[in-house]
Each structure stands twice: as structure tokens, then as C-alpha cells.
Amino acid sequence: MDNPSTSKRIVISPVTRIEGHAKITIRLSDSGKVEDAQFHVNEFRGFEKFCEGRVYTEMPSITPRICGICPVSHSVSSAKACEMIMRVEVPYTGTLLRRLMHLGQVISSHALSFFHLSSPDILLGWDYDPAKRNIIGIAEKFPDLAVRGIRLRKFGQELSERLTGKKIHTMGIVAGGASFPLTSENRQALLDWIPEAIKTTQMGIELFKKYYDSHREEVESFANFETLHLGTVGPNGEHELYDGKLRFVDATGKIVADQLNPRNYLEFIAERPVEWSYLKYPYYKPYGFGKGFYRVGPLSRLNVAAMMKTPLAQKEFLSFKALAKTSAVNGCFFYHYARLIETLSAVEEVKMILDDTRILSSEVQATASRNQAEGIGCSEAPRGTLFHHYTTSNDGLLTKINLLIATGQMNPSMNRSILEVARQYIDAKDIKEGALNRVEAAIRCFDPCLSCSTHAIGSMPLLIEIEDHKGSIINTIRRG
Amino acid sequence: MILLVGYGNVMRCDDAVGVFVARKMAEAFPHLTVKTAHQLNLELLEDAVSFDKIIFVDASESGEEVALKKIEPVGGAKLISSHHFRPELFSELFKTLYGKQLDLYLCTIRGDSFEIGNILSDNAYTRCQKAIEMLSAIIQQDAAYA
Numbered sequence: 001m002d003n004p005s006t007s008k009r010i011v012i013s014p015v016t017r018i019e020g021h022a023k024i025t026i027r028l029s030d031s032g033k034v035e036d037a038q039f040h041v042n043e044f045r046g047f048e049k050f051c052e053g054r055v056y057t058e059m060p061s062i063t064p065r066i067c068g069i070c071p072v073s074h075s076v077s078s079a080k081a082c083e084m085i086m087r088v089e090v091p092y093t094g095t096l097l098r099r100l101m102h103l104g105q106v107i108s109s110h111a112l113s114f115f116h117l118s119s120p121d122i123l124l125g126w127d128y129d130p131a132k133r134n135i136i137g138i139a140e141k142f143p144d145l146a147v148r149g150i151r152l153r154k155f156g157q158e159l160s161e162r163l164t165g166k167k168i169h170t171m172g173i174v175a176g177g178a179s180f181p182l183t184s185e186n187r188q189a190l191l192d193w194i195p196e197a198i199k200t201t202q203m204g205i206e207l208f209k210k211y212y213d214s215h216r217e218e219v220e221s222f223a224n225f226e227t228l229h230l231g232t233v234g235p236n237g238e239h240e241l242y243d244g245k246l247r248f249v250d251a252t253g254k255i256v257a258d259q260l261n262p263r264n265y266l267e268f269i270a271e272r273p274v275e276w277s278y279l280k281y282p283y284y285k286p287y288g289f290g291k292g293f294y295r296v297g298p299l300s301r302l303n304v305a306a307m308m309k310t311p312l313a314q315k316e317f318l319s320f321k322a323l324a325k326t327s328a329v330n331g332c333f334f335y336h337y338a339r340l341i342e343t344l345s346a347v348e349e350v351k352m353i354l355d356d357t358r359i360l361s362s363e364v365q366a367t368a369s370r371n372q373a374e375g376i377g378c379s380e381a382p383r384g385t386l387f388h389h390y391t392t393s394n395d396g397l398l399t400k401i402n403l404l405i406a407t408g409q410m411n412p413s414m415n416r417s418i419l420e421v422a423r424q425y426i427d428a429k430d431i432k433e434g435a436l437n438r439v440e441a442a443i444r445c446f447d448p449c450l451s452c453s454t455h456a457i458g459s460m461p462l463l464i465e466i467e468d469h470k471g472s473i474i475n476t477i478r479r480g
Numbered sequence: 481m482i483l484l485v486g487y488g489n490v491m492r493c494d495d496a497v498g499v500f501v502a503r504k505m506a507e508a509f510p511h512l513t514v515k516t517a518h519q520l521n522l523e524l525l526e527d528a529v530s531f532d533k534i535i536f537v538d539a540s541e542s543g544e545e546v547a548l549k550k551i552e553p554v555g556g557a558k559l560i561s562s563h564h565f566r567p568e569l570f571s572e573l574f575k576t577l578y579g580k581q582l583d584l585y586l587c588t589i590r591g592d593s594f595e596i597g598n599i600l601s602d603n604a605y606t607r608c609q610k611a612i613e614m615l616s617a618i619i620q621q622d623a624a625y626a
Contacts, residue, residue: 050596065491065518108523116522135522136569139576147577154523 032428037419072105073381075173077388080377082175088368093361094177104159109382113447115149127434162186177365223332223417226251229300237306253327262378293412296384298338313345332445407448417442483531494591494604498537540588
């Protein structure tokens with residue numbers, strides 16, 4: 001516990017090239033060392049209250065409006081919660097179509113994160129002119145890569161468009177299945193994209209590896225700390241995004257809990273509020289607050305998985321696993337690598353699904369009415385495990401809603417990351433812009449979506465304030 | 481050939497004016513290419529390549545009730561996050577990536593209420609009608625559509 005009267009603070013607000021708005025405070029002691037760091041989310045999410053009193057079957061079309069980046073995951077988790085209330089089984093083709101849309105969203109979200117939000121740090125450098133250290137800089141210096149990234153994202157969006165007629169805020173996923181069958185023409189159009197999507201993803205992987213080879217020490221030490229990891233796996237421990245059971249592993253890769261039913265999430269996940277943020281601190285209940293902090297998202301999903309489901313991704317997965325001295329990779333910079341491996345896997349799985357002739361069946365939706373009060377749905381959103389939990393009245397109106405969002409589950413680890421990176425790079429006597437960018441980049445590794453976790457609007461220029469021990473601002477750095 | 485894109489959050493009351501107008505324009509002009517989105521997004525750059533003129537329709541918090549302005553590429557525009565992708569950056573990126581300048585316009589419609597909800601305010605609804613009249617005149621003058 002530091003003494004506030006002898007501390008200085010650095011404030012970064014907003015954190016840029018992430019989805020949403022937040023600020024970072026770094027507290028320095030009077031000797032100039034980083035003592036603490038906090039990631040503040042100051043916006044309030046009202047969806048749980050706003051939706052009370054609505055008919056539960058509306059939720060798969062309402063909740064995608066929480067965010068334009070991962071609407072399908074909200075729709076999938078929501079539909080699953082409704083199907084538990086209805087006790088209905090989704091037809092085989094309906095599941096395939098939903099998987100396609102979900103994979104498409106993972107592809108487009110991951111493409112945006114890597115090619116447009118994070119690649120400027122890798123390709124242009126941490127200390128590059130902040131005015132150009134963004135997508136404009138990438139477009140100017142690497143136009144082919146920028147266009148490829150845009151087209152990869154478009155491919156992901158195309159999966160929703162071809163299946164639903166809409167790109168964002170998909171209405172094609174409904175309680176009981178999917179709204180529309182796939183046509184032969186659309187199936188072929190999607191298959192035609194596959195070679196390009198694989199090539200672009202592989203280019204991204206090569207780009208990451210090249211950077212890793214030349215910055216090995218920095219990449220390995222960047223926000224490298226121990227936590228548990230949570231992700232969904234199939235029955236044989238295979239990597240899974242759409243449906244499965246949950247697995248926790250520890251920082252050495254040892255399985256802590258396996259084949260947990262997501263419907264029982266309240267038995268093993270608890271949350272505690274902190275005073276500086278509207279995002280709570282979730283933790284693995286049996287280990288308690290602190291020891292039970294866990295990460296979710298691409299890095300954690302690869303850490304919990306025993307294998308990938310597709311050949312090219314499996315090959316990269318083996319390289320990923322070889323990075324760790326034990327069997328878990330804990331360095332946050334490897335989130336980018338894991339994200340790209342997942343993208344590759346998703347593109348390959350899209351092809352596998354499209355190659356299944358049953359994808360063209362018109363039996364895409366089952367119907368039923370309310371058969372029980374409560375429903376819980378879970379899927380792996382691009383940023384991590386997403387839970388929707390609904391309770392309904394006898395007439396099917398929602399009386400209680402709980403949304404456990406991936407970004408919220410990463411909150412303790414995001415705080416830990418900025419602390420680690422700040423300790424490594426911040427020199428109180430000479431605070432360089434590139435050092436502050438590294439602190440922001442620690443957050444970008446997680447690709448948090450604060451719009452999802454808070455339903456945020458608005459933006460601000462980047463502001464760094466340094467306060468002396470009396471609370472007076474002694475230096476202000478502004479960009480944006 | 482004109483591409484009209486209406487964007488906004490349809491769960492944020494008047495933020496939905498762009499989507500509302502886009503849908504009305506699609507009904508009135510069946511051969512017009514119309515897209516709707518929650519927010520401006522990067523992949524629209526790829527779509528824009530095939531069109532001579534692009535019109536974005538979005539909500540504004542202040543300024544004129546209904547306005548139409550030409551968007552020029554602006555150097556130094558930034559992508560803080562994809563949730564804050566501005567037309568000026570769209571234009572700048574298009575010019576950088578595809579080597580030509582877009583004929584891009586932004587129609588803004590002032591909203592009064594941006595709270596959570598799915599109903600337009602009376603004032604925003606009236607302004608949407610004005611915007612539809614103005615945009616309809618532009619579409620009717622377009623040689624390709626005529």
C-alpha cells in the first residue's frame with residue numbers, strides 16, 4: 001500500500017486503438033518507481049436493466065446491438081439461453097449455419113484487431129510518429145497488407161451477409177436455429193474466398209514470427225505473468241469456439257477443472273466490484289479472489305486446447321505450444337499469434353462446413369414455446385467466453401438478465417498487464433511517448449471491447465497527466 | 481452509380497436516423513444500392529470502389545437540422561477504434577489505398593435524444609422526412625439511376 005501523499009500519477013486517457021473508451025492511471029512513488037497501475041472503465045452498461053420486461057425470444061435480435069464488432073456471439077449465446085428456456089434442439093443445418101456466422105465474426109474481428117489496430121506497433125515501431133502509427137501509416141507503407149486485411153475482414157462479414165442479407169447486427173440467428181437456408185450460389189461465392197483468406201492469414205502469421213525473431217526478448221517478457229486460463233473445448237479437449245464444455249488450466253498448463261458445463265457457471269465463477277472501475281473483477285471461485293484470476297480469449301483458448309480441429313491451424317498450434325517451457329504460454333504479446341492461429345482455424349473450418357452437403361438443407365429452425373423459467377447460453381466470442389443468463393416470468397417476460405462479457409473477465413489481467421509493462425518501460429525522469437504506447441499496447445493485446453462491456457459512446461484525445469505528491473499537475477502530454 | 485449508406489445504433493433512439501432514412505430510400509428507389517450499418521466500417525472501402533458517388537447518412541448531436549456536405553480526405557485523421565471511424569478518414573484511406581479521390585458526401589440529421597430506446601423523437605422523425613426529400617432529389621438527378 002503506497003502513501004498517496006508521496007506518489008505521482010500518470011494518466012493515459014483515452015487508450016487508443018481498442019474498441020471503446022478508457023483511461024490508464026500509473027502511480028509513481030516519490031522515488032520515481034511505478035508502484036501501481038489501474039485500468040479505468042467509467043461508462044455504465046444498461047442493457048440488463050433495459051431488457052427487463054421484454055419477451056425473451058426478442059433477445060437474440062436485441063443483444064447483438066450491444067456491439068458492432070461481435071454481434072453474432074451475443075446472438076449465439078442469447079439464442080442458446082432461449083433454447084434452454086424452450087427445451088428445444090436446433091436442427092443440424094441450423095447449427096452449421098450458426099457456426100458459419102460465428103466463425104465469420106471471429107475472422108472479421110481478429111482481422112481488424114491484428115491488421116488494423118495492432119500491426120502499426122509491429123510494422124512501424126513503438127516509437128514511430130504517433131500521427132502515422134495507425135492504419136493510415138500502414139496504408140501508406142504497406143498498402144497491399146492493408147487491403148488484404150480489409151478483405152479478410154470483409155470475408156468474415158460476407159459470411160453473415162450471404163446467410164442473412166445483413167452484415168452487422170445479424171438477425172439470421174433466432175431461438176431454435178437460423179432464419180434462412182443457404183443458397184448454392186452463396187455457398188460457392190463463400191468457397192471462392194477461402195484461398196485468399198488463408199493466404200492473408202498466413203501472411204499475418206509470418207509477419208508476427210518475423211517480428212518475434214528480431215524482438216525475442218521484448219515479446220517474451222511483454223506483460224508475462226501467471227494466471228489461470230479459461231476456454232471452451234470439445235469432448236477430446238479440441239479447440240472450440242461455438243459450443244462445448246469449459247476447461248481451466250493454470251499457468252503451467254495443468255488442467256485445474258475440465259468439462260465444466262457452462263450452464264453451471266455461477267458455481268465456479270464469482271465477481272467482485274472494485275472502486276475505480278465499472279468493470280468488476282471475476283475470478284475462479286474455488287481458488288478465491290486473487291489466486292483465482294483468469295484470462296480468456298485467443299491466448300487462453302489455445303492454452304486450454306489439446307489440439308486444433310484443422311490441419312494448417314494444428315501445424316501452427318504445435319509451434320505455439322513449443323513456445324512455452326511448460327504447456328501454457330503466459331506472455332500477453334502472444335495473444336496476437338494466438339489470434340492469427342484462430343483465424344486460420346476459422347477459415348479452414350468454414351471450408352469444412354461449406355463442403356458438407358447438408359449445409360443446403362432447408363430444415364434450419366425448430367420451434368417450441370416456453371417450457372422452463374431459466375436459460376443460460378455460452379459461446380466463445382472473439383475476445384473470450386461469453387455467458388447470457390435469463391430468468392423469465394410465466395408469460396415469458398424477462399425478469400432478470402445477467403451478461404458475463406469477455407472483456408469483463410479479462411479485467412484483472414488487463415490491470416496486471418499495464419502494471420508489468422509500466423514497470424518495465426516507464427522512467428519517471430524521462431517519460432517517452434513510445435513507453436506510453438507500450439502501456440496502451442498491453443491493453444491492445446487483449447483486444448478488449450469496452451462497448452461490449454459498457455455499451456460506451458464517445459471519445460477523447462489521449463491525455464497523460466503527471467501529478468506531484470500534492471496532487472498538482474506538473475506535466476501534461478496530449479496527443480490525438 | 482450511387483451507394484447510400486445509413487449508419488447508427490438503432491437501440492439509441494435518434495442515433496438510428498441514418499438507418500431509418502436508408503431503409504426509406506431503399507423502399508422508394510428499388511434499384512439504388514443501399515447499405516445499413518451500426519457504424520462506419522473498413523470493409524465499406526471495398527464496396528466503394530464500384531461506385532461513382534457515395535452518400536453516408538448519420539446522426540449529429542448539434543448543428544443544422546439536416547445538412548449535406550462534401551467530405552474531403554484529411555491528412556492526420558486517426559482510427560482510435562473502429563467505433564470511431566470518421567468519413568474524413570474513410571476518404572483519406574480510400575485515396576491512399578486505391579489511388580483516387582472519392583466523390584463522398586455526408587448527410588447529417590440532428591437528433592435530440594440518444595438514450596437507450598428504439599423510437600425516434602418527433603423532431604428527428606420530421607428531420608428525416610426533410611433528408612429523404614433532399615436525397616431523393618439527388619438520386620433522381622443521377623444519370624445512372626435515371
